[in-house]
Amino acid sequence: MSQKGGKSWPYQEARKILSELEARKETSGTVLFQTGFGPSGLPHIGTFAEVARTSFVRHAFGILSGLPSRIIAFSDDMDGLRKVPLNMPNRQELASHLGKPLSKIPDPFRQAESYSGFMNDKLREFLDRFGFEYEFRSSAKQYSSGAFDEGLMGVLQNYDAIRNLVRPTLRQEKREHWSPFLPLCSQCGRYTTRVVASHPERDSISYICDQGFGQLPASPKTAGVATEVATSAADGASSSVESAPSAAAKARSKQLVEGCGHEEETLVTGGRVKVGWKVDWALRWYTFGIHYEMYGKDLIESARLSGRITRILGRRPPVGFFYEMFLNEKGEKISKSVGKGLTVDTWLDYAPLESLTHYLFLNPRKARRLHYDVIPKETDAYLKDLRGWPKLDEARQLDNAIRFVHRTTVPEPWGGSITFSLVQNLVAAISSDDEELIFNYLQRYEEKVAENPEPVRNLIRGALAYYRDHLARLRKKRLPTREELPAFEHFAASLESTEDFSPEALQSLAFDTTRALGLDQRSFFTSCYEVLLGFQRGPRLGTFVALIGPRKIAARLREAVQKAGEA
Ligand SMILES: [Zn+2]
Structure with a gap:
């Protein structure tokens, strides 16, 4: 095996992929990284974090192996709408589409061909804006094009084995009727269905449309969650939950649609039927031959189960990697979907994007705060690394965050010894938010400011905004005793x-x-x-x-x- 590369975590992950290639006896082709997106809501800082970290591993893999690779950003747009997220226009109309695939619901913003079409566009804009390299794939398109057909027939051939594997992990009341398949009712267009028989000999199943679909009574945090609940935990907009229990209960009872009673036998192919979430993961891994995927710690059990299903289907699952949950301002764990305390744009109001990417390079196995109060310290940590970069030897550069933040084109260090915290203290000391005045102070203090003034000016603007928004109110000047x-x-x-x-x-x-x-x-x-x-x-x-x-x-x-x- 190659001895190239560094010691930091992305190289360790990349070496696991090399071992996996050996185990699969794959000597050619493109190595595939995957990252999932739930298009019931907008992309958020958790989406950014996952794609950024996946990109780090891909970058390390490129350094180690020189092999071609791609990141697939997969959108679960075949998922059903489980509830109407808050802050959506045309909510009443949306409510009438509960239980339908997100790709079949009109866009409440009237900008795209569907609800998920709008969200998918936003995802692509989001990833493009930050310069990520990825290939977008829509679940609905994969299903309807027949890309999943072979895997779907594999699920049908191994129906009992998969059922026996998954059922013990479910809550008692879900076990009896659980099926890997979730048929789309051909009459009402909803996932309000239940499989009553499987017919592997003719690639079909029989279903009846008599189920409720929508917000389930159990909390998504409950252990042994049903597949559908986990889906809603993994999507973005479901983070908008009403706070009062009675309001939430009311919303739940309102946001549950019932089946139409239709009964039918249907082929499992061609997008007539989707599979439940864990099986969906396995279906993708199997169909595309995914080599690497990371996920939050809350999904470890799901990933393990999905891996076993992939093996039942006849392929090896990808190398998996779980990252620790992020913490909110109170130090509580938040799931990938609930990064609502801080947005990427908020970070950019105060500090350069590179400082966020730099922060995400830190060991993902440690829980990290995703709250605005980390910005000053993390910006200065980034600046310190950038300024130290030219002094590092090649081996150290290979392992340094800067290598991953800037990849091939590391900019010249700028600003000498000017830091975010220094600017903030200056603002407090001179009691002025005049950018020019602050710039002049810094220029007098540090001659390197003049060499490349623009990033220093940006730092000043960010620090000024941060001071105004978060520090000014904490300030308490006093007289000497x-x-x-x-x-x-x-x-x-x-x-x-x-x-x-x-x-x-x-x-x-x-x-x-x-x-x-x-x-x-x-x-x-x-x-x-x-x-x-x-x-x-x-x-x-x-x-x-x-x-x-x-x-x-x-x-x-x-x-x-x-x-x-x-x-
Ligand atoms: Zn129906």
């Missing part, structure tokens, strides 16, 4: 007389003050931040003083001391 006055006067005097304006020299002046007056260093620094910035913490004090200018800081301190004396 009587006990602090001598220290501030001492520090001000040394800043007035110093001729060395370097951050290091200014930092040692602060230390001199604490030593001269026998003060605790940490509490003196905190006092300075509280009085000068209005926050309890700040940048390195010497850096901050150098940025604003020691004489100006001295004047500020004198002013604060005087006001405290008058108070």
Whole structure:
């Protein structure tokens, strides 16, 4: 096996794919990565995260093997509409289409040929906008074109084996009637059906349209979830749930459609019948010969079961990889579908896209916060890596996030030592959101700003927006206490007389003050931040003083001391 490549997780994953190719005895062809999308809602930051991480593994695989590969973005647009998501226009009309395939429901926005057509367009726009390389596939088109027919007949040939495998994983009340097939009623066009007999000898099944379809009474989080419930957990718009239990219960009772009573025998091919979710996953893996797919930790059991179904059908399942759930602002786990606390656009309001991609490169097996408060730190982590990149040797570059964020064209580092947090503290210190003024300060402090001003300006704009939206209200400036006055006067005097304006020299002046007056260093620094910035913490004090200018800081301190004396 190849010894090329690095040690980081995408290479480890890529090596598993190489082993899988050996196990399959595949020596030619394109290696396929897959990522799924539930088109009942719009793409969101969870979609972005999954495609970004899949792209990392694909990139590593390319470095390791040089083999051709593709990412398939698969849209589950044959799924039935289970409930009308909130924030949708024409909701009443949508409600009349509950239980029908998303690809057969008119677009409530009146822009595409169907509900899922609209969502699929949005998915493609979303992925294109961020420069992802992928091939889009629609489930409905695959079914109707007959691409799945061979696999569907395989499911029918192995009907009992698949049933026996899946039924023990279901809730008791679902077990009796469970079938791998979900026929579309030819009369009412809904999935309100139940399979009553299978006829492998003539590629058909018999069904009766007598089931309810829609929001099920159980929560999607319940263990041993039914296949359909899991589907709705994996789609986007289902994150919009009404909060009051009574309202939710009311919505549930309203959003359940009943079958029309039609009975029929139908072929399983040609899109007349779809398979349930876990079987759908297996059907795709089997039909396309997928080599790699990742999924959230909540789907580990589903993936395992789907793998076993794929083997029953006669092929090997892909290499799977689960990522830990993201955490919301309270530290609670959120599923891929519920990234509603933070959107990609919100991130872009504050920081460059590369900082988000950089964040997602961190080990996916660790739960990560997906909340706006990670943005300052993660932006600075990205800048640090970008600035450190030219100093790395080739082996280290191979494993560095920058290699994956920028791939072949790593930009020149910019801005010298300017960081997101530095800009924020500057904004707080000068109490101004004047972009030009801040830029001038930074330019005086760091000569590299002039070499490539545009990214610095973008950083300023983002940091200003972040400050306005999230930090300004937390700011609490105060006057020095009587006990602090001598220290501030001492520090001000040394800043007035110093001729060395370097951050290091200014930092040692602060230390001199604490030593001269026998003060605790940490509490003196905190006092300075509280009085000068209005926050309890700040940048390195010497850096901050150098940025604003020691004489100006001295004047500020004198002013604060005087006001405290008058108070
Ligand atoms: Zn019907």
